[in-house]
Amino acid sequence: MKNEVVGFWKNFIKYQFLLRELVKKGIVLKYRRSYLGLFWTLLEPLCTMIVLTIVFGGFFGQGDRLYPVYILSGRLLYTFFNTATKGCMRSMRKNAGMMKKVYVPKYMYPLSSVLFQYVIFLISLSVLVLIGGILGVRPSIYLMQILIPLFLLLVLAFGTGMILATLAVFFRDLEYLWGIALMLIMYTSAIFYQPEKVINTGNGWVFKINPLYACIDMFRSAIFGEPLDLSMLKLAVISCVLTVGVGIYLFYKKEDQFILYL
Amino acid sequence: MEEHIALEVKDVGMKFRLSTEKVDSLKDYVIGRLKKQIQFQEFWALKDISFQLEKGDRLGILGLNGAGKSTLLKVIAGVLKPTEGTVHTRGKIAPLLELGAGFDKQYTGTENIYLYGAVLGYSKKFVQERFDEIVDFSGLRSFIDIPVKNYSSGMRSRLGFAIATQVDPDILILDEVLAVGDKDFHEKSEQKILEMMDRGATVLFVSHSMEQVERICNKAILLENGRIVASGSVSEVQRVYQTRK
Numbered sequence: 483m484k485n486e487v488v489g490f491w492k493n494f495i496k497y498q499f500l501l502r503e504l505v506k507k508g509i510v511l512k513y514r515r516s517y518l519g520l521f522w523t524l525l526e527p528l529c530t531m532i533v534l535t536i537v538f539g540g541f542f543g544q545g546d547r548l549y550p551v552y553i554l555s556g557r558l559l560y561t562f563f564n565t566a567t568k569g570c571m572r573s574m575r576k577n578a579g580m581m582k583k584v585y586v587p588k589y590m591y592p593l594s595s596v597l598f599q600y601v602i603f604l605i606s607l608s609v610l611v612l613i614g615g616i617l618g619v620r621p622s623i624y625l626m627q628i629l630i631p632l633f634l635l636l637v638l639a640f641g642t643g644m645i646l647a648t649l650a651v652f653f654r655d656l657e658y659l660w661g662i663a664l665m666l667i668m669y670t671s672a673i674f675y676q677p678e679k680v681i682n683t684g685n686g687w688v689f690k691i692n693p694l695y696a697c698i699d700m701f702r703s704a705i706f707g708e709p710l711d712l713s714m715l716k717l718a719v720i721s722c723v724l725t726v727g728v729g730i731y732l733f734y735k736k737e738d739q740f741i742l743y744l
Numbered sequence: 745m746e747e748h749i750a751l752e753v754k755d756v757g758m759k760f761r762l763s764t765e766k767v768d769s770l771k772d773y774v775i776g777r778l779k780k781q782i783q784f785q786e787f788w789a790l791k792d793i794s795f796q797l798e799k800g801d802r803l804g805i806l807g808l809n810g811a812g813k814s815t816l817l818k819v820i821a822g823v824l825k826p827t828e829g830t831v832h833t834r835g836k837i838a839p840l841l842e843l844g845a846g847f848d849k850q851y852t853g854t855e856n857i858y859l860y861g862a863v864l865g866y867s868k869k870f871v872q873e874r875f876d877e878i879v880d881f882s883g884l885r886s887f888i889d890i891p892v893k894n895y896s897s898g899m900r901s902r903l904g905f906a907i908a909t910q911v912d913p914d915i916l917i918l919d920e921v922l923a924v925g926d927k928d929f930h931e932k933s934e935q936k937i938l939e940m941m942d943r944g945a946t947v948l949f950v951s952h953s954m955e956q957v958e959r960i961c962n963k964a965i966l967l968e969n970g971r972i973v974a975s976g977s978v979s980e981v982q983r984v985y986q987t988r989k
Contacts, residue, residue, distance in 0.1 A: 496865050497862075497865060499861075499862045499866070499867055499868045500862035500863060500865070502862075502868075503858060503859050503862040504859075504862075507848060507851065507855075507859060510851075510855070511848070511850050511851070514850065579845065580845055580846050580863070581823075582823065582845075583823065583842040583845035583846075584821075584823065584839070584841075584842075584845050584846055584863055584864070585821060585822035585823050585839075586846075586863055652768070652773075653768070653769055653770040653773065654768045654769045655770050655771055656770060738825040741823070741824060742760060742761065743768065
Protein backbone atom coordinates (compact mmCIF):
# COMPACT_ATOMS: atom_id res chain seq x y z
CA MET A 483 0.00 0.00 0.00
CA LYS A 484 2.75 2.41 1.00
CA ASN A 485 4.72 1.56 -2.11
CA GLU A 486 1.67 2.21 -4.22
CA VAL A 487 1.20 5.63 -2.71
CA VAL A 488 4.84 6.51 -3.23
CA GLY A 489 4.71 5.23 -6.79
CA PHE A 490 1.54 7.17 -7.43
CA TRP A 491 3.10 10.34 -6.11
CA LYS A 492 6.27 9.93 -8.16
CA ASN A 493 4.20 9.38 -11.25
CA PHE A 494 2.13 12.43 -10.46
CA ILE A 495 5.26 14.55 -10.16
CA LYS A 496 6.57 13.13 -13.40
CA TYR A 497 3.39 14.04 -15.25
CA GLN A 498 2.62 17.37 -13.62
CA PHE A 499 4.00 19.13 -16.66
CA LEU A 500 1.41 17.26 -18.69
CA LEU A 501 -1.30 18.37 -16.30
CA ARG A 502 -0.28 21.98 -16.78
CA GLU A 503 -0.09 21.53 -20.53
CA LEU A 504 -3.57 20.00 -20.68
CA VAL A 505 -5.06 22.80 -18.60
CA LYS A 506 -3.33 25.35 -20.79
CA LYS A 507 -4.52 23.62 -23.93
CA GLY A 508 -8.11 23.83 -22.78
CA ILE A 509 -7.85 27.56 -22.13
CA VAL A 510 -5.88 28.39 -25.27
CA LEU A 511 -8.11 26.44 -27.62
CA LYS A 512 -11.32 27.70 -26.06
CA TYR A 513 -10.54 31.26 -26.98
CA ARG A 514 -8.17 30.96 -29.90
CA ARG A 515 -10.60 31.72 -32.66
CA SER A 516 -12.81 34.24 -30.93
CA TYR A 517 -12.19 37.95 -31.31
CA LEU A 518 -13.12 38.81 -27.77
CA GLY A 519 -11.05 35.94 -26.39
CA LEU A 520 -11.00 35.58 -22.66
CA PHE A 521 -13.31 38.56 -22.44
CA TRP A 522 -16.20 36.18 -23.15
CA THR A 523 -15.64 34.59 -19.77
CA LEU A 524 -16.61 37.92 -18.23
CA LEU A 525 -19.26 38.96 -20.71
CA GLU A 526 -21.29 35.77 -20.57
CA PRO A 527 -22.12 35.81 -16.84
CA LEU A 528 -22.67 39.54 -17.01
CA CYS A 529 -25.30 39.16 -19.73
CA THR A 530 -26.95 36.26 -17.92
CA MET A 531 -27.08 38.33 -14.78
CA ILE A 532 -28.74 41.22 -16.60
CA VAL A 533 -31.34 38.94 -18.16
CA LEU A 534 -32.11 37.20 -14.88
CA THR A 535 -32.29 40.48 -13.00
CA ILE A 536 -34.74 41.89 -15.52
CA VAL A 537 -36.87 38.75 -15.53
CA PHE A 538 -36.92 37.90 -11.84
CA GLY A 539 -36.16 41.29 -10.36
CA GLY A 540 -38.32 43.27 -12.78
CA PHE A 541 -41.15 41.03 -13.95
CA PHE A 542 -41.56 39.01 -10.79
CA GLY A 543 -40.75 41.96 -8.60
CA GLN A 544 -38.10 40.09 -6.59
CA GLY A 545 -35.20 41.24 -4.61
CA ASP A 546 -33.46 44.40 -3.66
CA ARG A 547 -30.54 46.49 -4.78
CA LEU A 548 -28.07 43.65 -4.24
CA TYR A 549 -30.19 41.16 -6.13
CA PRO A 550 -27.78 41.11 -9.13
CA VAL A 551 -24.93 40.10 -6.80
CA TYR A 552 -27.14 37.40 -5.34
CA ILE A 553 -27.96 36.00 -8.77
CA LEU A 554 -24.47 36.31 -10.12
CA SER A 555 -22.84 34.48 -7.22
CA GLY A 556 -25.23 31.54 -7.53
CA ARG A 557 -25.02 31.50 -11.27
CA LEU A 558 -21.20 31.53 -11.42
CA LEU A 559 -20.86 28.64 -9.01
CA TYR A 560 -23.52 26.63 -10.76
CA THR A 561 -21.97 27.26 -14.18
CA PHE A 562 -18.64 25.99 -12.93
CA PHE A 563 -20.17 22.87 -11.47
CA ASN A 564 -22.11 22.29 -14.68
CA THR A 565 -19.22 22.73 -17.12
CA ALA A 566 -16.66 20.98 -14.93
CA THR A 567 -18.70 17.83 -14.37
CA LYS A 568 -19.73 17.66 -18.00
CA GLY A 569 -16.14 18.25 -19.09
CA CYS A 570 -14.94 15.41 -16.88
CA MET A 571 -17.57 13.10 -18.20
CA ARG A 572 -16.62 13.79 -21.79
CA SER A 573 -12.88 13.84 -21.19
CA MET A 574 -12.56 10.07 -21.49
CA ARG A 575 -14.19 9.79 -24.87
CA LYS A 576 -12.52 12.94 -26.12
CA ASN A 577 -9.09 11.60 -25.33
CA ALA A 578 -9.82 8.01 -26.29
CA GLY A 579 -7.51 8.22 -29.29
CA MET A 580 -4.60 9.26 -27.15
CA MET A 581 -5.42 6.81 -24.39
CA LYS A 582 -5.22 3.91 -26.80
CA LYS A 583 -1.80 4.87 -28.04
CA VAL A 584 0.34 6.29 -25.29
CA TYR A 585 0.58 5.62 -21.60
CA VAL A 586 -0.54 8.56 -19.52
CA PRO A 587 -2.03 8.30 -16.03
CA LYS A 588 -5.69 8.29 -16.95
CA TYR A 589 -6.92 10.50 -14.15
CA MET A 590 -5.03 13.31 -15.87
CA TYR A 591 -7.89 13.73 -18.30
CA PRO A 592 -10.73 14.39 -15.84
CA LEU A 593 -8.42 16.23 -13.45
CA SER A 594 -7.16 18.58 -16.14
CA SER A 595 -10.66 19.33 -17.38
CA VAL A 596 -11.83 20.24 -13.87
CA LEU A 597 -8.81 22.46 -13.32
CA PHE A 598 -9.25 24.13 -16.68
CA GLN A 599 -12.85 25.00 -15.86
CA TYR A 600 -11.77 26.15 -12.43
CA VAL A 601 -9.30 28.62 -13.88
CA ILE A 602 -12.03 30.00 -16.15
CA PHE A 603 -14.33 30.18 -13.13
CA LEU A 604 -11.79 32.09 -11.04
CA ILE A 605 -11.32 34.57 -13.86
CA SER A 606 -15.08 35.00 -14.19
CA LEU A 607 -15.27 35.87 -10.49
CA SER A 608 -13.82 39.26 -11.36
CA VAL A 609 -17.24 40.16 -12.79
CA LEU A 610 -18.64 39.57 -9.35
CA VAL A 611 -16.00 41.81 -7.80
CA LEU A 612 -16.87 44.51 -10.31
CA ILE A 613 -20.65 44.32 -9.83
CA GLY A 614 -20.26 44.02 -6.07
CA GLY A 615 -18.11 47.14 -6.08
CA ILE A 616 -20.56 49.11 -8.20
CA LEU A 617 -23.56 48.12 -6.11
CA GLY A 618 -21.71 48.85 -2.89
CA VAL A 619 -21.17 45.48 -1.25
CA ARG A 620 -18.98 46.19 1.76
CA PRO A 621 -16.32 43.52 2.26
CA SER A 622 -16.13 42.36 5.87
CA ILE A 623 -13.89 40.04 7.78
CA TYR A 624 -16.26 37.23 6.80
CA LEU A 625 -15.04 37.54 3.23
CA MET A 626 -12.05 35.44 4.25
CA GLN A 627 -14.40 32.51 4.62
CA ILE A 628 -14.97 32.54 0.90
CA LEU A 629 -11.95 30.27 0.50
CA ILE A 630 -13.86 27.43 2.13
CA PRO A 631 -16.71 27.17 -0.40
CA LEU A 632 -14.29 27.86 -3.23
CA PHE A 633 -12.17 24.90 -2.22
CA LEU A 634 -15.07 22.59 -1.43
CA LEU A 635 -16.69 23.40 -4.76
CA LEU A 636 -13.56 22.31 -6.62
CA VAL A 637 -13.37 19.06 -4.66
CA LEU A 638 -17.06 18.39 -5.14
CA ALA A 639 -16.83 18.94 -8.89
CA PHE A 640 -13.77 16.70 -9.14
CA GLY A 641 -15.34 13.89 -7.14
CA THR A 642 -18.59 14.03 -9.06
CA GLY A 643 -16.62 14.30 -12.29
CA MET A 644 -14.59 11.19 -11.54
CA ILE A 645 -17.74 9.18 -10.90
CA LEU A 646 -19.30 10.44 -14.11
CA ALA A 647 -16.13 9.94 -16.12
CA THR A 648 -15.96 6.29 -15.08
CA LEU A 649 -19.62 5.58 -15.70
CA ALA A 650 -19.72 7.44 -19.00
CA VAL A 651 -17.14 5.06 -20.45
CA PHE A 652 -19.58 2.21 -20.05
CA PHE A 653 -22.83 4.08 -20.60
CA ARG A 654 -22.87 6.62 -23.35
CA ASP A 655 -26.33 7.93 -22.63
CA LEU A 656 -25.27 9.11 -19.21
CA GLU A 657 -24.59 12.49 -20.78
CA TYR A 658 -28.30 13.08 -21.34
CA LEU A 659 -29.25 11.80 -17.94
CA TRP A 660 -26.70 14.02 -16.26
CA GLY A 661 -28.00 16.98 -18.24
CA ILE A 662 -31.41 16.40 -16.72
CA ALA A 663 -29.96 15.89 -13.27
CA LEU A 664 -28.09 19.18 -13.63
CA MET A 665 -31.32 20.95 -14.42
CA LEU A 666 -32.82 19.58 -11.25
CA ILE A 667 -29.76 20.66 -9.30
CA MET A 668 -29.99 24.14 -10.78
CA TYR A 669 -33.62 24.64 -9.77
CA THR A 670 -32.97 23.38 -6.25
CA SER A 671 -29.94 25.58 -5.70
CA ALA A 672 -31.77 28.86 -5.10
CA ILE A 673 -29.85 30.67 -7.79
CA PHE A 674 -32.47 33.24 -8.72
CA TYR A 675 -34.96 32.97 -5.89
CA GLN A 676 -34.73 33.31 -2.13
CA PRO A 677 -34.60 29.93 -0.38
CA GLU A 678 -37.18 31.18 2.13
CA LYS A 679 -39.84 30.94 -0.56
CA VAL A 680 -39.30 27.20 -0.81
CA ILE A 681 -38.76 26.71 2.90
CA ASN A 682 -42.08 28.44 3.60
CA THR A 683 -43.89 25.85 1.50
CA GLY A 684 -42.42 23.13 3.68
CA ASN A 685 -39.96 21.87 1.09
CA GLY A 686 -36.83 23.12 2.78
CA TRP A 687 -35.38 19.61 2.83
CA VAL A 688 -34.20 20.01 -0.80
CA PHE A 689 -31.55 22.45 0.43
CA LYS A 690 -30.38 20.00 3.06
CA ILE A 691 -29.43 17.39 0.51
CA ASN A 692 -27.98 19.58 -2.22
CA PRO A 693 -24.24 20.08 -1.67
CA LEU A 694 -24.02 22.61 -4.47
CA TYR A 695 -26.56 24.75 -2.67
CA ALA A 696 -24.45 24.42 0.47
CA CYS A 697 -21.46 25.84 -1.41
CA ILE A 698 -23.53 28.66 -2.89
CA ASP A 699 -25.00 29.50 0.49
CA MET A 700 -21.59 29.66 2.19
CA PHE A 701 -20.24 31.68 -0.69
CA ARG A 702 -23.04 34.24 -0.33
CA SER A 703 -22.62 34.39 3.43
CA ALA A 704 -19.01 35.34 2.92
CA ILE A 705 -19.89 38.06 0.43
CA PHE A 706 -22.74 39.54 2.41
CA GLY A 707 -20.76 39.50 5.64
CA GLU A 708 -22.45 36.76 7.61
CA PRO A 709 -20.91 33.81 9.43
CA LEU A 710 -21.04 30.45 7.70
CA ASP A 711 -24.01 28.22 8.28
CA LEU A 712 -22.36 25.26 9.98
CA SER A 713 -24.98 22.77 8.85
CA MET A 714 -24.19 23.78 5.29
CA LEU A 715 -20.48 23.36 5.94
CA LYS A 716 -21.12 19.89 7.30
CA LEU A 717 -23.21 18.92 4.29
CA ALA A 718 -20.60 20.19 1.85
CA VAL A 719 -17.67 18.50 3.58
CA ILE A 720 -19.47 15.16 3.86
CA SER A 721 -20.50 15.33 0.20
CA CYS A 722 -16.96 16.16 -0.87
CA VAL A 723 -15.44 13.28 1.05
CA LEU A 724 -18.10 10.94 -0.25
CA THR A 725 -17.92 11.91 -3.93
CA VAL A 726 -14.14 12.01 -4.04
CA GLY A 727 -13.90 8.72 -2.19
CA VAL A 728 -16.38 6.96 -4.42
CA GLY A 729 -15.03 8.68 -7.54
CA ILE A 730 -11.42 7.72 -7.00
CA TYR A 731 -12.33 4.21 -5.94
CA LEU A 732 -14.52 3.60 -8.99
CA PHE A 733 -12.03 5.13 -11.37
CA TYR A 734 -9.14 3.18 -9.93
CA LYS A 735 -11.09 -0.09 -10.09
CA LYS A 736 -12.19 0.37 -13.66
CA GLU A 737 -9.45 2.33 -15.38
CA ASP A 738 -7.73 -0.70 -16.89
CA GLN A 739 -10.92 -1.57 -18.71
CA PHE A 740 -11.50 1.86 -20.21
CA ILE A 741 -9.57 1.15 -23.37
CA LEU A 742 -11.62 -1.93 -24.05
CA TYR A 743 -14.86 0.02 -24.02
CA LEU A 744 -13.96 3.31 -25.65
CA MET B 745 14.71 -9.42 -11.73
CA GLU B 746 18.41 -9.79 -12.25
CA GLU B 747 20.63 -6.88 -13.13
CA HIS B 748 21.39 -7.85 -16.72
CA ILE B 749 17.76 -8.45 -17.65
CA ALA B 750 16.12 -5.48 -19.34
CA LEU B 751 12.68 -6.88 -19.94
CA GLU B 752 10.80 -9.78 -18.51
CA VAL B 753 7.43 -10.84 -19.85
CA LYS B 754 5.87 -13.60 -17.82
CA ASP B 755 2.75 -15.60 -18.68
CA VAL B 756 1.12 -12.58 -20.23
CA GLY B 757 -2.42 -12.96 -21.51
CA MET B 758 -4.66 -10.25 -22.87
CA LYS B 759 -8.34 -10.94 -23.09
CA PHE B 760 -10.73 -8.79 -25.04
CA ARG B 761 -14.44 -9.06 -24.68
CA LEU B 762 -16.19 -8.75 -27.97
CA SER B 763 -19.83 -8.27 -27.17
CA THR B 764 -22.04 -9.78 -29.80
CA GLU B 765 -24.28 -6.78 -29.57
CA LYS B 766 -22.57 -3.59 -28.65
CA VAL B 767 -23.80 -2.45 -25.28
CA ASP B 768 -22.66 1.03 -24.54
CA SER B 769 -25.68 2.80 -23.21
CA LEU B 770 -27.58 2.46 -20.02
CA LYS B 771 -30.74 1.75 -21.99
CA ASP B 772 -29.16 -1.16 -23.88
CA TYR B 773 -27.66 -2.46 -20.70
CA VAL B 774 -30.90 -2.45 -18.76
CA ILE B 775 -32.86 -3.99 -21.62
CA GLY B 776 -30.11 -6.53 -22.18
CA ARG B 777 -30.04 -7.43 -18.52
CA LEU B 778 -33.78 -7.84 -18.43
CA LYS B 779 -33.74 -10.09 -21.44
CA LYS B 780 -30.51 -11.70 -20.23
CA GLN B 781 -29.16 -11.14 -23.67
CA ILE B 782 -25.78 -9.61 -23.14
CA GLN B 783 -23.35 -12.19 -24.27
CA PHE B 784 -19.69 -11.68 -24.55
CA GLN B 785 -17.44 -13.53 -26.81
CA GLU B 786 -14.07 -13.88 -25.21
CA PHE B 787 -11.05 -13.46 -27.31
CA TRP B 788 -7.48 -13.90 -26.22
CA ALA B 789 -5.33 -11.54 -28.24
CA LEU B 790 -2.31 -12.81 -26.33
CA LYS B 791 -1.93 -16.00 -24.35
CA ASP B 792 0.92 -17.50 -22.35
CA ILE B 793 3.53 -15.10 -23.61
CA SER B 794 6.81 -15.41 -21.75
CA PHE B 795 10.26 -14.25 -22.68
CA GLN B 796 13.23 -12.37 -21.31
CA LEU B 797 15.55 -9.93 -22.96
CA GLU B 798 18.99 -9.09 -21.73
CA LYS B 799 20.38 -5.62 -22.00
CA GLY B 800 21.29 -4.86 -25.58
CA ASP B 801 19.16 -7.64 -27.03
CA ARG B 802 17.30 -6.79 -30.17
CA LEU B 803 14.15 -8.78 -30.61
CA GLY B 804 12.27 -9.02 -33.87
CA ILE B 805 8.58 -9.79 -33.52
CA LEU B 806 7.13 -11.54 -36.52
CA GLY B 807 3.65 -12.66 -37.35
CA LEU B 808 0.80 -12.13 -39.73
CA ASN B 809 -1.77 -9.38 -39.31
CA GLY B 810 -3.86 -9.97 -36.22
CA ALA B 811 -1.31 -12.25 -34.61
CA GLY B 812 -1.05 -9.98 -31.59
CA LYS B 813 2.16 -8.09 -32.35
CA SER B 814 0.86 -4.60 -31.71
CA THR B 815 -1.08 -5.73 -28.67
CA LEU B 816 2.12 -7.16 -27.24
CA LEU B 817 3.97 -3.90 -27.81
CA LYS B 818 1.16 -1.95 -26.20
CA VAL B 819 1.23 -4.21 -23.17
CA ILE B 820 4.97 -3.71 -22.83
CA ALA B 821 4.64 0.04 -23.33
CA GLY B 822 2.05 0.15 -20.53
CA VAL B 823 -0.84 1.32 -22.69
CA LEU B 824 -2.74 -1.89 -22.07
CA LYS B 825 -2.77 -3.72 -18.80
CA PRO B 826 -2.53 -7.47 -19.32
CA THR B 827 -5.44 -9.57 -18.12
CA GLU B 828 -2.99 -11.99 -16.58
CA GLY B 829 0.73 -12.24 -16.12
CA THR B 830 3.30 -9.53 -15.53
CA VAL B 831 5.69 -7.32 -17.44
CA HIS B 832 8.81 -5.98 -15.78
CA THR B 833 11.01 -3.44 -17.44
CA ARG B 834 14.22 -1.79 -16.36
CA GLY B 835 15.00 1.75 -17.32
CA LYS B 836 13.47 4.29 -19.63
CA ILE B 837 11.17 3.11 -22.38
CA ALA B 838 10.74 5.00 -25.63
CA PRO B 839 7.74 3.62 -27.44
CA LEU B 840 7.89 4.78 -31.03
CA LEU B 841 4.35 3.63 -31.63
CA GLU B 842 1.81 5.72 -33.47
CA LEU B 843 3.97 8.79 -33.61
CA GLY B 844 2.19 11.99 -32.84
CA ALA B 845 -0.75 10.30 -31.14
CA GLY B 846 -0.74 13.06 -28.55
CA PHE B 847 -0.87 15.89 -31.06
CA ASP B 848 -3.70 18.35 -31.02
CA LYS B 849 -4.58 19.42 -34.52
CA GLN B 850 -5.61 22.93 -33.53
CA TYR B 851 -2.27 23.47 -31.87
CA THR B 852 0.76 24.81 -33.72
CA GLY B 853 3.94 22.82 -34.16
CA THR B 854 5.62 24.66 -31.29
CA GLU B 855 2.73 24.08 -28.92
CA ASN B 856 2.57 20.45 -29.91
CA ILE B 857 6.23 19.94 -29.14
CA TYR B 858 5.52 20.93 -25.56
CA LEU B 859 2.27 19.00 -25.37
CA TYR B 860 3.65 15.80 -26.85
CA GLY B 861 6.78 16.12 -24.78
CA ALA B 862 4.56 16.28 -21.71
CA VAL B 863 2.56 13.28 -22.90
CA LEU B 864 5.78 11.31 -23.14
CA GLY B 865 6.59 12.27 -19.57
CA TYR B 866 9.33 14.82 -20.28
CA SER B 867 9.83 17.78 -18.00
CA LYS B 868 9.32 21.33 -19.20
CA LYS B 869 13.01 22.09 -18.81
CA PHE B 870 13.95 19.11 -20.92
CA VAL B 871 11.65 20.16 -23.74
CA GLN B 872 12.98 23.71 -23.61
CA GLU B 873 16.55 22.50 -23.84
CA ARG B 874 15.82 20.18 -26.73
CA PHE B 875 13.43 22.47 -28.57
CA ASP B 876 15.85 23.63 -31.26
CA GLU B 877 17.18 20.16 -31.80
CA ILE B 878 13.65 18.83 -32.28
CA VAL B 879 12.80 21.54 -34.77
CA ASP B 880 16.03 21.10 -36.69
CA PHE B 881 15.74 17.36 -36.82
CA SER B 882 12.17 17.48 -38.07
CA GLY B 883 13.19 20.00 -40.70
CA LEU B 884 10.00 21.94 -40.10
CA ARG B 885 11.49 25.26 -39.00
CA SER B 886 9.37 27.32 -41.40
CA PHE B 887 6.13 25.52 -40.52
CA ILE B 888 6.57 25.42 -36.78
CA ASP B 889 4.09 28.20 -36.03
CA ILE B 890 1.19 26.95 -38.08
CA PRO B 891 -1.45 24.53 -36.74
CA VAL B 892 -0.63 20.87 -37.13
CA LYS B 893 -3.93 20.28 -38.89
CA ASN B 894 -2.34 21.91 -41.94
CA TYR B 895 0.59 19.50 -41.87
CA SER B 896 0.80 16.55 -44.19
CA SER B 897 0.84 13.15 -42.52
CA GLY B 898 4.52 12.83 -43.34
CA MET B 899 5.29 16.13 -41.65
CA ARG B 900 3.32 15.05 -38.62
CA SER B 901 5.23 11.83 -38.20
CA ARG B 902 8.51 13.65 -38.72
CA LEU B 903 7.69 15.97 -35.86
CA GLY B 904 6.47 13.08 -33.74
CA PHE B 905 9.62 11.13 -34.44
CA ALA B 906 11.85 14.09 -33.62
CA ILE B 907 10.14 14.56 -30.25
CA ALA B 908 9.94 10.90 -29.29
CA THR B 909 13.61 10.22 -30.03
CA GLN B 910 14.97 12.93 -27.73
CA VAL B 911 15.45 10.58 -24.83
CA ASP B 912 18.24 8.09 -24.58
CA PRO B 913 16.11 5.03 -23.93
CA ASP B 914 17.03 1.76 -22.30
CA ILE B 915 14.24 0.03 -24.13
CA LEU B 916 13.18 1.07 -27.59
CA ILE B 917 9.87 -0.13 -28.97
CA LEU B 918 9.53 0.13 -32.71
CA ASP B 919 6.43 -0.63 -34.69
CA GLU B 920 7.43 -0.32 -38.32
CA VAL B 921 8.44 3.28 -37.78
CA LEU B 922 11.66 2.98 -39.64
CA ALA B 923 9.64 4.09 -42.61
CA VAL B 924 8.93 7.66 -41.61
CA GLY B 925 8.66 10.53 -44.05
CA ASP B 926 10.33 10.92 -47.41
CA LYS B 927 13.56 9.32 -48.54
CA ASP B 928 15.85 11.87 -46.92
CA PHE B 929 14.09 11.75 -43.60
CA HIS B 930 13.84 8.01 -43.83
CA GLU B 931 17.60 7.75 -43.90
CA LYS B 932 17.97 10.30 -41.15
CA SER B 933 15.50 8.51 -38.89
CA GLU B 934 17.04 5.13 -39.49
CA GLN B 935 20.41 6.66 -38.65
CA LYS B 936 19.00 7.98 -35.41
CA ILE B 937 17.54 4.64 -34.44
CA LEU B 938 20.77 2.84 -35.21
CA GLU B 939 22.60 5.35 -33.02
CA MET B 940 20.27 4.57 -30.15
CA MET B 941 20.86 0.88 -30.64
CA ASP B 942 24.61 1.37 -30.70
CA ARG B 943 24.38 2.98 -27.32
CA GLY B 944 23.13 -0.35 -26.04
CA ALA B 945 19.37 0.08 -25.99
CA THR B 946 17.28 -3.05 -25.83
CA VAL B 947 15.05 -3.14 -28.86
CA LEU B 948 11.66 -4.60 -29.64
CA PHE B 949 10.97 -4.41 -33.31
CA VAL B 950 7.83 -5.32 -35.20
CA SER B 951 8.17 -5.55 -38.92
CA HIS B 952 6.90 -7.41 -41.92
CA SER B 953 10.17 -6.91 -43.66
CA MET B 954 12.31 -9.97 -43.10
CA GLU B 955 15.25 -8.10 -44.50
CA GLN B 956 15.02 -5.38 -41.84
CA VAL B 957 14.66 -7.89 -39.03
CA GLU B 958 17.69 -9.78 -40.22
CA ARG B 959 19.71 -6.62 -40.41
CA ILE B 960 18.76 -5.31 -36.98
CA CYS B 961 17.82 -8.12 -34.63
CA ASN B 962 19.73 -10.88 -32.90
CA LYS B 963 16.67 -12.70 -31.58
CA ALA B 964 13.17 -13.21 -32.85
CA ILE B 965 9.79 -14.58 -31.87
CA LEU B 966 6.94 -15.59 -34.10
CA LEU B 967 3.40 -14.95 -32.96
CA GLU B 968 0.38 -16.77 -34.22
CA ASN B 969 -3.11 -16.24 -32.84
CA GLY B 970 -1.66 -14.61 -29.79
CA ARG B 971 0.79 -17.36 -28.92
CA ILE B 972 4.49 -17.71 -29.41
CA VAL B 973 5.01 -20.50 -31.92
CA ALA B 974 8.72 -20.09 -32.43
CA SER B 975 11.53 -18.25 -30.71
CA GLY B 976 15.27 -18.19 -30.88
CA SER B 977 17.77 -16.86 -33.37
CA VAL B 978 16.52 -14.86 -36.32
CA SER B 979 17.36 -17.52 -38.89
CA GLU B 980 15.56 -20.29 -36.99
CA VAL B 981 12.43 -18.25 -36.53
CA GLN B 982 12.60 -17.11 -40.09
CA ARG B 983 12.56 -20.68 -41.28
CA VAL B 984 9.40 -21.41 -39.33
CA TYR B 985 7.87 -18.18 -40.54
CA GLN B 986 8.43 -19.12 -44.18
CA THR B 987 6.70 -22.47 -43.75
CA ARG B 988 3.72 -20.89 -41.97
CA LYS B 989 3.05 -18.27 -44.58
